[in-house]
Amino acid sequence: MNTIGLTSTDSPADGSQTAGQTPAEYLARAVALATDNVRNAGGPFGAVVVAADGRVFEGVNRVTANLDPSAHAEVSAIRNACQGLGTFDLSGAVLYTSCEPCPMCLATSLWARIDKVYFAADRNDAAAAGFDDAVFYRYFEGDASDREIMPVAREELPPVQRVEPFTEWNDTVGRTDY
Numbered sequence: 001m002n003t004i005g006l007t008s009t010d011s012p013a014d015g016s017q018t019a020g021q022t023p024a025e026y027l028a029r030a031v032a033l034a035t036d037n038v039r040n041a042g043g044p045f046g047a048v049v050v051a052a053d054g055r056v057f058e059g060v061n062r063v064t065a066n067l068d069p070s071a072h073a074e075v076s077a078i079r080n081a082c083q084g085l086g087t088f089d090l091s092g093a094v095l096y097t098s099c100e101p102c103p104m105c106l107a108t109s110l111w112a113r114i115d116k117v118y119f120a121a122d123r124n125d126a127a128a129a130g131f132d133d134a135v136f137y138r139y140f141e142g143d144a145s146d147r148e149i150m151p152v153a154r155e156e157l158p159p160v161q162r163v164e165p166f167t168e169w170n171d172t173v174g175r176t177d178y
């Protein structure tokens with residue numbers, strides 16, 4: 001039992017719980033999920049999404065368990081929220097995470113239209129535990145030409161071919177914008 005009275009086995013990851021706790025309590029829940037997850041062969045990260053309607057969804061890091069580099073806690077919580085709510089748009093939601101979101105989780109939060117993010121530990125705490133969050137922030141902060149750990153290069157194609165998917169998209173009537 002953690003400080004807000006929930007164990008990982010009665011996790012309200014399905015949105016069955018409604019809002020009403022303080023940011024510090026949701027953060028404490030995210031931290032407790034992270035610690036429990038280590039004991040469950042996962043990475044030391046946990047996250048909670050409180051949707052605009054107050055429903056609560058949770059996620060933990062399952063990168064090594066699921067052989068999925070994108071299975072960070074925040075992404076898992078966002079996936080759970082989107083599946084539970086039946087939407088790809090989490091406008092009005094708040095994300096609470098045990099650790100500062102990495103660039104992927106931050107970008108996923110932006111794409112999900114999350115309103116606000118609270119975190120507990122930061123990228124330097126993660127680095128002290130051997131995680132590359134701070135390294136990857138530096139990767140994005142530098143010039144494209146500095147990206148030595150993974151070069152990203154444009155390959156020239158004829159202009160019409162290059163934008164063909166966007167042309168198809170723009171010409172599609174009744175598409176679902178996001």
Ligand SMILES: Nc1nc2[nH]cnc2c(=O)[nH]1
Nearest residue numbers: 045061072073100101102
């Ligand atoms: N914030 C965050 N950083 C990570 N670094 C490696 N995995 C994770 C994760 O799940 N969340």
